[in-house]
Amino acid sequence: MVAETELPHYDREKAAAERAAIDGSCRGPVLFFAASAVCWLLVGSALALMASIKLHSPSFLTSTAELTFGRVRMAHLQAVGIGWSSMAAVAAALWLMCRLARAELMYPRILYVAGVLWNIGVALAVFGILGGDGQSVEWLDAPPYTPPFLVAALGIVAAWVVATFRRRRETHLYVSQWYILGAVFWFPWIYTVAVFMIFWSPATGVVQPIVNWWFGHNVLGLWFTPIALASIYYIIPKVIGRPIHSYYLSITGFWALALFYSWAGMHHLIGGPIPAWLATASIVGSVMMFIPVIAVAINHHMTMLGHFHRLKYSPALRFTVFGAIAYTWVSFQGAIEALKDFSEVAHFTQYTVAHAHLGAYGFVAMTFFGLFYYMVPRLTGREWANATLIRIHFWCASIGITIYFVSLSIGGWWQGRMLNNPNVPIGNIVNYLLPYFFNRSIAGVLLTIGHVAFAVSFVMNLAGWGKKRVGGPTYFVQAATTSPPVLMPY
Amino acid sequence: MSAVDFAVLASVVGSIVLFGGAAALAIGWAFRSGQFDNFQQGAHSIFGPDEPIGEATDGKLDIECQADTPQ
Numbered sequence: 387m388v389a390e391t392e393l394p395h396y397d398r399e400k401a402a403a404e405r406a407a408i409d410g411s412c413r414g415p416v417l418f419f420a421a422s423a424v425c426w427l428l429v430g431s432a433l434a435l436m437a438s439i440k441l442h443s444p445s446f447l448t449s450t451a452e453l454t455f456g457r458v459r460m461a462h463l464q465a466v467g468i469g470w471s472s473m474a475a476v477a478a479a480l481w482l483m484c485r486l487a488r489a490e491l492m493y494p495r496i497l498y499v500a501g502v503l504w505n506i507g508v509a510l511a512v513f514g515i516l517g518g519d520g521q522s523v524e525w526l527d528a529p530p531y532t533p534p535f536l537v538a539a540l541g542i543v544a545a546w547v548v549a550t551f552r553r554r555r556e557t558h559l560y561v562s563q564w565y566i567l568g569a570v571f572w573f574p575w576i577y578t579v580a581v582f583m584i585f586w587s588p589a590t591g592v593v594q595p596i597v598n599w600w601f602g603h604n605v606l607g608l609w610f611t612p613i614a615l616a617s618i619y620y621i622i623p624k625v626i627g628r629p630i631h632s633y634y635l636s637i638t639g640f641w642a643l644a645l646f647y648s649w650a651g652m653h654h655l656i657g658g659p660i661p662a663w664l665a666t667a668s669i670v671g672s673v674m675m676f677i678p679v680i681a682v683a684i685n686h687h688m689t690m691l692g693h694f695h696r697l698k699y700s701p702a703l704r705f706t707v708f709g710a711i712a713y714t715w716v717s718f719q720g721a722i723e724a725l726k727d728f729s730e731v732a733h734f735t736q737y738t739v740a741h742a743h744l745g746a747y748g749f750v751a752m753t754f755f756g757l758f759y760y761m762v763p764r765l766t767g768r769e770w771a772n773a774t775l776i777r778i779h780f781w782c783a784s785i786g787i788t789i790y791f792v793s794l795s796i797g798g799w800w801q802g803r804m805l806n807n808p809n810v811p812i813g814n815i816v817n818y819l820l821p822y823f824f825n826r827s828i829a830g831v832l833l834t835i836g837h838v839a840f841a842v843s844f845v846m847n848l849a850g851w852g853k854k855r856v857g858g859p860t861y862f863v864q865a866a867t868t869s870p871p872v873l874m875p876y
Numbered sequence: 877m878s879a880v881d882f883a884v885l886a887s888v889v890g891s892i893v894l895f896g897g898a899a900a901l902a903i904g905w906a907f908r909s910g911q912f913d914n915f916q917q918g919a920h921s922i923f924g925p926d927e928p929i930g931e932a933t934d935g936k937l938d939i940e941c942q943a944d945t946p947q
Contacts, residue, residue: 397925398925398926399926400925401924401925401926401927402926405924405926405927485922486921486922556921557909558911558914558917558918558921559906559911559918559921560918560921560922561918562922567902571898572895575891575894575895579887579890579891582883582887583883583884583887587880587883588880589880589883589884590880593884620922623919623922623923624922624923624927624933624934625932625933625934626932627923627927627928627929627930627931627932627933628929628930629916629919629920629922629923629929630919632915633915633916633918633919634915637912637915637918641899641903644899645899648895696932699934700932700934701934702934703934760934
């Protein structure tokens with residue numbers, strides 16, 4: 387390990403220039419996908435609030451068919467699933483692959499086409515559902531005219547990620563690259579197969595929900611999870627300046643995810659009319675997921691050990707570590723939820739909703755927020771203009787998702803217990819849940835405030851507010867009040 | 877076997893072959909290209925002369941940032 391003062395100035399400048407060129411080559415498409423993601427985050431937040439309020443105030447916004455709960459809830463899922471989360475994932479995948487491969491993005495304009503197609507697809511999905519064309523398939527609610535746009539866009543993105551990888555100057559693959567390559571391989575396949583087998587050449591009977599939840603679960607674990615983990619594996623070591631604790635463990639975690647995750651989808655259908663072996667295999671796969679999740683958790687924690695004080699200074703680290711902790715929690719919870727005795731109570735209740743949002747928001751969204759806080763200044767050459775907005779975002783998001791998860795977990799568990807009790811009238815159960823639904827709306831308001839703060843920060847940065855990053859896009863402004871960076875032993 | 881059943885079987889078998897085959901090819905490539913020979917090199921690959929190990933690369937909140945850092 388070479389002390390900073392001993393590094394030849396030429397090496398440092400040359401490396402910085404290379405990094406600046408890489409960032410510059412992918413700046414346009416990455417920021418286009420990122421900005422689109424932020425827009426859909428706001429749309430999805432508004433739809434989420436509407437849906438949440440309707441559950442405890444059923445007469446809210448009922449004058450038009452477009453704003454009824456069934457449509458608003460499906461449109462919310464598409465806006466945040468295919469809109470915010472997926473477009474943020476694409477921005478992450480493109481930028482991380484360019485950085486990790488140390489390769490510039492070629493022909494970036496074609497990715498603008500992909501971005502436009504993706505935005506059209508999401509718009510058709512959201513507004514098509516609100517207009518009544520939604521399809522009652524979880525995660526595939528989008529109207530039938532939507533998939534061609536998303537498949538085309540996804541194909542372009544996947545091809546460009548692989549093409550960038552093939553042009554790599556860095557010969558050694560980092561674990562994040564494994565995850566990203568896995569994601570861009572898995573997601574197009576599972577999406578195309580699911581759309582084909584449910585809509586284009588529909589399978590009959592029970593096979594349809596089987597395919598539905600094969601897709602619905604795999605989109606979480608083989609699209610969002612890999613890219614979010616890729617981000618965490620990059621951000622934590624980069625921010626604190628310390629390599630990952632055990633690279634061997636990280637690779638083990640990747641292959642264990644690849645091996646076990648796709649078995650688990652049928653735990654969504656436990657208790658349903660599916661072959662018993664299918665349900666059992668899914669429970670085994672779900673529990674086996676303890677292996678990669680523990681590997682990842684050990685790695686993240688041991689890497690952070692001794693550096694938790696940096697959470698005070700770095701928003702990127704703060705959001706990312708929150709996401710990493712949520713990943714461990716939600717994965718452990720998911721494995722236990724798959725057990726039949728547990729599922730007997732928790733299935734079809736708000737407990738599952740809480741779990742889903744801990745994963746999709748507490749893990750995925752918070753991780754992508756962390757990545758954006760690191761990545762965007764390096765692409766625009768501008769620091770974030772206002773630390774208060776960042777604080778508002780973090781505290782509203784973290785407190786909001788905590789209230790959301792705790793309220794619905796408690797309410798959902800007792801909902802399940804009462805549903806299993808034939809002596810409890812269904813009306814009593816509905817009334818019991820009302821305060822928990824109200825808490826969810828409170829949480830939703832907090833989350834939305836955080837998103838607005840984030841969006842304002844983002845727009846300010848794109849518009850050129852905030853101090854210029856000194857020394858070019860890759861040097862971060864040195865702290866005035868703290869001592870010079872101390873070389874940390876690893 | 878109807879056309880739909882055949883399509884289902886083809887999709888399932890195709891998925892198994894594609895997923896499993898791709899995994900086998902990827903692991904094989906990784907061994908051949910020496911990806912598993914030096915794990916420390918892998919862990920260090922995200923750092924560079926401009927952002928070396930031991931140097932933090934982020935900090936915004938609670939820190940007064942200088943307008944210009946002397947070069």
